[in-house]
Amino acid sequence: MAKLKEPEKLILERLFGMEGGYVLDFSNSKFQQFIFNNFNIDIYSSKYSVYGDSKAKRLRAFWDLESNLIVGKLILELLEVWDTEKTLKSESLTDNDKILKERAKSIANNLLGIKSQTARKEETIDDFLSKDFEVVSLDKLKIDSSVIDILDSRILEIKKSIKSKSALSCVILCGSVLEGILLGIASSKMREFNECDISPKDRKTNQVLTFNNWTLSNFIDVSHKLGLIGLDVKKYSHSLRDFRNYIHPYQQMASRFHPDIETAKISWQVLKAAITDLSKNV
Secondary structure (H helix, E strand, C coil): CCCCCHHHHHHHHHHCCCHHHCCCCCCHHHHHHHHHHHHCCCCCCHHHCCCCCCHHHHHHHHHHHCCHHHHHHHHHHHHHHHHHHHHHCCCCCCHHHHHHHHHHHHHHHHHHCCCHHHCCCCCCHHHHHHCCCCCCCHHHHCCCHHHHHHHHHHHHHHHHHHHCCCHHHHHHHHHHHHHHHHHHHHHHCHHHHHHCCCCCECCCCCCECCHHHCCHHHHHHHHHHCCCCCHHHHHHHHHHHHHHHHHCHHHHHHHCCCCCHHHHHHHHHHHHHHHHHHHHHC
16 A cells, blocks of 8 residues: 555645546546556456546555555656646646646655655656657668658658648647558567567457557557667657547547647657657667
């Protein structure tokens, strides 16, 4: 059982938007996958339903049932998602946001046994965005040449959309190209992807799903697990994946997502970083 005080829980609940049973912008399936990919734990098992079935209630049960180490790590992972979503949506942090963020970090570090003055410095999103990633030729990725022609044409469209400030088009195209690249690499490394311990499986047969039934999230997580992309690329690729899903008008309306040119540039940076990592590791 994690040693979380009630005031600390209130801080975390406010920061992660747990009013009304929610946790950040996670859907039920994405929340389940997020926890499983990070801790190999099914948050939707009966063990975590002691307070109710909502995401927030299951997270509270997780806090009460799991160790300081696991809960501390989870808080940091959720904080990264919160921070990334704020940045990619171009939302400025209020003074209260900044206070809650620092308090959450302190809570997590206490659970992990890390003193604040000696806590390791992690790369921030600003550090990531300041990196200069070269656009590496896709030929180095060893995927089907006919697919590369299509991907290259989409990359050209991405560059045009940034120049014309067509933000939504850029975001959607970046997600599309990332998925195409990862599917191409998975197809060329079928054995490694299928044998990875986090590859998605059919719940009834326990057999690994065929690639056409994998989500972009699956490809991102398995690529990271196999050492093909770094942790920072994995983290920001998931945010790009979420934004790509706003291709559906009603989902965009429900989420009140209105990307600007800065969001488009960030999406392009994530794609370039992924290509750079893959070109080195494939």
